[in-house]
Amino acid sequence: MNSSKLFAITKTVAPIMLGSAIYAFGLLYFIIPNQLMEGGVTGITILLNYALHIPIFLTTLLINLPLFLMGWKVLGGRQIVYTGVGIGSLTVFLWLFEKMIDLGWINPFSTEHDFILASLYAGVTLGLGLGIVFRFGGTTGGVDIVARIIGRKFGWSMGQVILTSDVVIIGASLLYISREKILYTLVAVFISSRVIDFIQEGAYAAKAFTIISDEAPKIADLISEELERGVTLIPAIGAYSKQAKYMVYCVVSRQEIRRLSQLVKSVDPRAFVIINDVHDVQGEGFRET
The missing domain is CATH 3.30.70.120 (Alpha-Beta Plaits)
Structure with missing residues (x-):
């Protein structure tokens, strides 16, 4: 592989890894300590963490791995390779930040009253991370892969699949967290979507x-x-x-x-x-x- 091609790949892979790191940090620094939620596969991993105390990095890998293999078989192409980079990076950074929190090197932002502040910063952080990943052609796996497969097989739009999954998963979280936290979660999801759009469309x-x-x-x-x-x-x-x-x-x-x-x-x-x-x-x- 010549140097120019390696540089071109690095220019894409490095931002995907950076975006995954920011997203993982947002989950562990703002979402989990305040018992907020997320949609998609990340929402499932958070629910399992709340209910069974299973580490998020582990469930992220176990759920995304079969989805990635399914996507590789059905979709193929460069997109799925960058998705693999996103999944791998997210898993590694979730593990790394969890270890840093356990060792006391990072003190998560936890509050008992000012949840609006937590949800706003969570939305900005998660949106920034995902926006960077998406802008450079990657994904963090999960529902994105399922949405692409269903879209190809049945003609559903990605938006329809992702929205349906988010409604089901966030609705199921009512079994473990309060309605108030769900409302704060919706604030974080809205802010995140706007930041993603901002990053995707360009800051200029x-x-x-x-x-x-x-x-x-x-x-x-x-x-x-x-x-x-x-x-x-x-x-x-x-x-x-x-x-x-x-x-x-x-x-x-x-x-x-x-x-x-x-x-x-x-x-x-x-x-x-x-x-x-x-x-x-x-x-x-x-x-x-």
Whole structure:
């Protein structure tokens, strides 16, 4: 294996391992000490820990291993390899952090009253970890594998399978934890989902301008000169006037929104301007691929 290929693999595997470490830390530092819950296979491992005091790293490995082998047979491909990296990393870091807690090197965040703080930080930590894993093409196994298999066999969406499993597992946890803790768990799950979306879509947010004007070529030239941004002229025909014209399409950073609006108005005060949110912008002047 040449050095460039090894570097490319490392650029993917290392973030998956990092994300798994953050996720494992969130579980053991915020979720378990405060008797909160999670969905999916992680929720099952937490329930077994609450009910039978079985170490989470052990049940994570025992449940995910057959699912991984099933996924390897049915799905195959690079995705399942990165899933294996995620499962292995999660198991190792759960074991490592449990040992560090037992030795007193880490003191988990446990509270008797301020559970909203615990659920907020749990959601951020778990979402950050999973978001990094997902962004680099990995998973932590469990329901993700089942969802992919069911989706391929029966046409169900991953969202439907994951939501159904979460409802069943979190509902079953009512046998061991209070309804109040379930509500705090839902707060953590919601925050986690939003952080995952944020990581997946990209931390960099920009705005896309679509400008319809009879002075479109002049506006495009001005944007290129003043903002030094790439501009695209798109041929269009007015539905009412039946006249051919151009639309201007341009993506700018948040800091340039006001400046671009002023440039458009200086050329054509009556220009029709549409502004859309854009996430994860790649290319010259933005995030390089």
